[in-house]
Amino acid sequence: MNVHDSEKISGILGREGYCAAGSPRDSDLIILNTCSIRHKAEQKFFSRLGRIKALKKKNPNLRIAVAGCIAQQKANEILRRAPYVDFVFGPQNIHLLGELLGGAARVANDENPLIAEMDLPVSRKSGGRAWVSIMYGCNNFCSYCIVPYTRGRERSRPLSNILREITELAREGYKEVTLLGQNVNSYRSDVSFEELLRSVNDIHGIERIRFVTSHPRDLSASLIDAISSLDKVCEHFHLPLQSGSTRILGLMNRGYSYDEYRWKIDKLRDSVAGISITTDIITGFPGERDDDHRLTVEALKSLGYDGIFAFKFSPREGTEASRFDAQVPNTLKSERISEILEVQDNITLKLNKGLEGSVQEVLVEGSDETNGKMLNGRTRSNKVVNFRGISPAGSILSVRIIRARKHSLDGEML
Numbered sequence: 202m203n204v205h206d207s208e209k210i211s212g213i214l215g216r217e218g219y220c221a222a223g224s225p226r227d228s229d230l231i232i233l234n235t236c237s238i239r240h241k242a243e244q245k246f247f248s249r250l251g252r253i254k255a256l257k258k259k260n261p262n263l264r265i266a267v268a269g270c271i272a273q274q275k276a277n278e279i280l281r282r283a284p285y286v287d288f289v290f291g292p293q294n295i296h297l298l299g300e301l302l303g304g305a306a307r308v309a310n311d312e313n314p315l316i317a318e319m320d321l322p323v324s325r326k327s328g329g330r331a332w333v334s335i336m337y338g339c340n341n342f343c344s345y346c347i348v349p350y351t352r353g354r355e356r357s358r359p360l361s362n363i364l365r366e367i368t369e370l371a372r373e374g375y376k377e378v379t380l381l382g383q384n385v386n387s388y389r390s391d392v393s394f395e396e397l398l399r400s401v402n403d404i405h406g407i408e409r410i411r412f413v414t415s416h417p418r419d420l421s422a423s424l425i426d427a428i429s430s431l432d433k434v435c436e437h438f439h440l441p442l443q444s445g446s447t448r449i450l451g452l453m454n455r456g457y458s459y460d461e462y463r464w465k466i467d468k469l470r471d472s473v474a475g476i477s478i479t480t481d482i483i484t485g486f487p488g489e490r491d492d493d494h495r496l497t498v499e500a501l502k503s504l505g506y507d508g509i510f511a512f513k514f515s516p517r518e519g520t521e522a523s524r525f526d527a528q529v530p531n532t533l534k535s536e537r538i539s540e541i542l543e544v545q546d547n548i549t550l551k552l553n554k555g556l557e558g559s560v561q562e563v564l565v566e567g568s569d570e571t572n573g574k575m576l577n578g579r580t581r582s583n584k585v586v587n588f589r590g591i592s593p594a595g596s597i598l599s600v601r602i603i604r605a606r607k608h609s610l611d612g613e614m615l
């Protein structure tokens with residue numbers, strides 16, 4: 202979401218007549234697009250901001266701006282700690298960038314109820330594949346999560362705007378789109394998410410459709426049926442579990458039990474042959490005991506994910522869980538996450554080994570910078586494949602998998 206916001210920021214800058222500089226040192230404008238999902242991202246931002254200060258001494262024309270979720274939540278703190286920052290704007294106010302550059306204000310972080318109707322120019326750098334916003338904000342208030350506070354209420358983008366953008370992308374040669382939203386399953390404009398998928402599936406030139414992120418509570422049987430019947434929707438599903446313990450899921454305010462989640466995974470596997478499934482896990486949520494952690498490890502073993510993103514719980518100011526008693530000490534979080542990652546690495550490698558010898562359809566994303574003859578791309582199941590060859594980004598090739606690794610596959614072009 203944040204990276205796609207950067208593409209919109211670049212899009213507006215392009216429209217305003219700016220072009221990309223070779224390095225921060227040569228820039229007259231630096232915008233840091235920040236993320237506040239976990240504390241580490243925030244720490245990195247403040248240290249980066251400190252280092253940029255020196256550039257302003259060398260180039261008095263340099264302007265520095267801060268965008269993103271930290272700008273949304275901590276505008277005043279940023280301006281106090283770094284008075285050399287010229288302006289800050291949150292993720293709901295990217296459309297104001299032109300005016301902010303003209304000196305209209307120093308802070309733009311109001312809630313923007315019209316965000317879903319505003320189509321901003323997008324400057325994409327990714328080859329062959331494109332992100333497309335379909336909804337903004339989130340109403341779920343999972344107890345650990347900052348997003349509903351920074352991105353505001355859930356709003357769906359009108360169908361016609363989405364289809365117009367994707368049709369244009371197809372005309373420009375894009376083959377794959379990833380529909381973006383915090384909770385795509387609750388997309389609702391004049392049509393439902395299933396109907397949106399059907400319409401995108403009909404767009405000539407688009408070969409692959411993905412979407413993130415789904416919420417297990419809102420994943421319905423009818424959506425699973427739609428996915429299995431639409432040929433362009435890829436056989437990959439990212440479905441964040443967060444914890445294998447129903448007790449912890451309750452404290453997280455996730456709105457489903459482990460058994461309900463498990464039922465949906467079974468249904469997905471029954472309906473879509475060869476589907477790959479990935480997830481997000483938070484470890485060390487307040488009150489998580491050893492038996493809860495064991496349930497998460499058992500869930501990983503029994504659900505057999507193709508890959509996971511695991512995070513140590515990070516208390517975010519303003520969220521419910523940051524105020525919970527029984528915060529888990531960091532050493533315990535570290536132990537638990539190490540175990541989780543080790544268990545999962547073995548599962549991923551085993552599943553990837555099962556692909557050795559198979560022929561996969563790969564969409565080329567780019568070539569290795571240091572070795573122009575090595576291409577990389579993704580299978581429909583979202584696995585990264587590296588192989589020798591020359592072909593432009595966006596081409597779709599047949600590749601035989603010759604070696605499985607933990608986080609990628611080696612292949613040979615057929």
Ligand code: 5AD
Pocket residue numbers: 238239345346347441443481482483512513514515516517
């Ligand atoms: N601490 C740790 N991980 C978090 N996530 C969201 N908020 C937090 C937090 N406070 C993780 C969740 C979510 C992913 C995008 O980031 O797993 O699915």
Ligand code: SF4
Pocket residue numbers: 339340341342343346347348349383384416
């Ligand atoms: Fe955060 Fe939960 Fe909304 Fe995802 S669904 S953005 S985890 S509040």
